[in-house]
Amino acid sequence: xxxxxxxxxxxxxxxxxxxxxxxxSSQSVLYNxxxxxxxxxxxxxxxxxxxxxxxxxSTRESGVPDRxxxxxxxxxxxxTISSLQAEDVAVYYCQxxxxxxxxxxxxxxxxxx
Amino acid sequence: EVQLVExxxxxxxxxxxxxxxxxxxxxxxxxxxxxxxxxxxxKGLEWVSLIYSGGDTYYADSVKGRFTISRDIxxxxxxxxxxxxxADDTALYYCARGRDGYNFFDPWGxxxxxxx
Numbered sequence: 001x002x003x004x005x006x007x008x009x010x011x012x013x014x015x016x017x018x019x020x021x022x023x024x025s026s027q028s029v030l031y032n033x034x035x036x037x038x039x040x041x042x043x044x045x046x047x048x049x050x051x052x053x054x055x056x057x058s059t060r061e062s063g064v065p066d067r068x069x070x071x072x073x074x075x076x077x078x079x080t081i082s083s084l085q086a087e088d089v090a091v092y093y094c095q096x097x098x099x100x101x102x103x104x105x106x107x108x109x110x111x112x113x
Numbered sequence: 114e115v116q117l118v119e120x121x122x123x124x125x126x127x128x129x130x131x132x133x134x135x136x137x138x139x140x141x142x143x144x145x146x147x148x149x150x151x152x153x154x155x156k157g158l159e160w161v162s163l164i165y166s167g168g169d170t171y172y173a174d175s176v177k178g179r180f181t182i183s184r185d186i187x188x189x190x191x192x193x194x195x196x197x198x199x200a201d202d203t204a205l206y207y208c209a210r211g212r213d214g215y216n217f218f219d220p221w222g223x224x225x226x227x228x229x
Contacts, residue, residue, distance in 0.1 A: 038215070040218075049224060050158065050207075051221075052217065093157065097215055097216040102148070102160045102217075107158070
């Protein structure tokens with residue numbers, strides 16, 4: 001199974017500042033035949049199901065604010081929130097869908113400083 | 114509107130059985146990849162099971178041989194039959210659709226709670 005490791009486990013950022021969450025996979029999730037990284041990011045607010053934010057490592061889901069961006073390739077990925085808003089307080093998960101079983105990172109809890 | 118609604122969660126004794134349901138609207142379950150993902154209290158997300166549009170099924174090692182995923186085309190509903198339940202199966206169980214023919218998940222249901 002591909003192991004997904006996020007860092008940090010928790011993050012405190014001031015409103016309006018940049019938040020950066022990292023995700024590392026134990027093997028590459030880049031499929032060479034289509035040059036796509038099989039990596040998604042989700043946001044889970046308290047008491048709610050996860051919400052898809054980013055897929056293919058950098059494609060923003062429709063309706064997701066453009067302050068959210070994804071980057072990286074191969075085994076190392078980053079979710080960036082360019083200017084933190086109060087409503088961004090949540091736990092963020094990365095997930096690989098390169099191979100079965102789909103696996104998630106352990107989550108990063110983002111709070112306001 | 115694309116929507117998933119889970120039901121069937123309950124408080125159950127160890128060794129017992131339970132069947133979860135996930136009713137879909139706005140799309141057809143049988144033509145999509147569908148998964149169950151669980152979240153133990155205060156913990157992260159754990160994928161549990163997957164059924165492909167062609168009917169192939171996959172399971173996490175932790176539930177293999179105990180859980181069975183299935184679907185009812187006429188009811189547009191996904192199921193998870195859970196047998197030989199253990200305390201570590203206690204979790205909020207979500208159903209989720211694999212988007213665009215891949216196993217990234219959208220939408221998710223609200224979840225149904227299983228307590229063993």
